[in-house]
Amino acid sequence: MAERMPQFTLPLVGGGPVSLATLVEDGPRLLVFAHADCPTSHLALRHLAELVDGPVKPVLIAEEPPERAARMARRSGIRFPVLAQEAPFVVSEQFGIEAVPTAVLVDRSSTAVDSLVGWDRAGYERLLGGPLPDRGPSTKPGCGSRLHEPAAEAGLDELEDMFERGWTDGLPVVPPTPERVERMLGGRDPGRSLGTVPPSGGSAALERVAACAVLAGCRPEYFPVVEAAVEAALDPALNPHGLAVTTQPGGVVMVVNGPARERLGLNTGMGALGPGTRANMTIGRALRLVLTLTGGALPGRLDRSTLGSPAKLGLCIAEDEEGSPWEPLHVERGLEPAASAVTVVAADAPLSISDHRSTTPDELASVFAEAAAVTWSPFWWPMPDDSLFVIGPEHAAMFAAAGWSKERLRDAIFAAAVRPAGELRRGETTPAVRESPDDRPIHKWTDPSRILIVVAGGEAGRYSAVLGPCDGMQTQPVTREVRWTT
């Protein structure tokens, strides 16, 4: 095989167009034709990812659009250039590619001097002039090139396509077709931006937010709540950058108040923390997808959360204002009762608190305090961070019967979550504990205002929950009113 190949130009993933002549300027190149549906292609790329510098540098020519080509590179860990080739796969045709992977060695004069079809470790080592890791099968037949797929099969299954693009949180999504996104926008300006989303700084243009809402499975009428949630989550007071990249597990939890709850069918009752209700599940998920996809906080990449958390799938809690003896959260935070609002809080997944036996409100408040005491870190006290208590209706009724205000409950939880400094000298200890005498009382929180209280849940069962804080993030809850008009 020694054939001068025709010149071609393809888009470089993460760069501009690149020609064959440019590729071989510095020496011979191994062009590796592959596509994402071919396990043998992935096998070859995973080996090539570990190639140390040798005389011949590989280039991936993916029979994929750029986003899927980029995903192939990420999955395999390759660091060499990736070119994206879309239908009708003219370059594959020029090179006579029947199967993938096919490796074609091209010298500096753009002449193909050798080639290899399928996976053959020894063959690749020969073409590259360097060793590859010795694991897995040493040979494996390839798969058909996309060039020969019937047109109807040229694209992936739509749902699989979403995974290949990386437009997912790991669960199936609804493909954001232009029609669906337009319906979601409901006449809003698609180019209007709600701000930049950290950590990558992608612009939250409404059409991208709407695409995320479609992906999440939202109905178009949910969009005003999604919009308010994104606005709130991008407020620097929440510290969205820190939350996106931290090793902590916390997510951005949202509480919805006001008429939006009934209007959208949000569940405030049994199973209020999910799963089961489309509005709650998809609105919470839409916000998370904006943070992950538009913001580039991909788990394991810019999202450095050590363990992650189910809270990071998205959690949308609707307060049971009608069943609550107290003023709702959005009113506490300065809005009118008739307003609909979203409050975002940096918080970990819920820790449920069972108590069926307390006989006084003081006793129950102390049980809440004990549960909250172990969240984040059992000994890193006091924390300048928020804990969100979701009080079940039966528990709320006990406080209501005793005439307790929300303020009184907050103060009682704060007062009960206290230990002498001497008992907090274990594991992580704060400067405040280290510098205090043993008998000085230290509270869990820096002040009672760090305790947020809402009511939600089914009418039977004496359960509440506390959603733990994200410590050290300098984060504050943020509330935004929902605007129904475009």
Added chain:
Amino acid sequence: MDYVSPIDPRVAEPLARAPRPAALEGRRVVLLDITKNRGAEFLDRVEQHLQRRGAETFRIAKETFSRAASGEVIERVAIHGDLAVEGLAD
């Protein structure tokens, strides 16, 4: 099939890594302390090693680890360093 992408194309791919320097001799290395617990101790050791290899070091600290570095801090890193080492330790 055409879709509306949730991703801003301007930031779709991470920036390419700068090439690794062949030697440290005479290079200016910024040691960026993000003020995380014990990060400075880690950077102290790294600084000793770098200086032994002939690098000139320069210390810069962020105001707080929990927020992104300010434009001023990034500018100072760019002005003072050919290379940077960030102390993320806890």
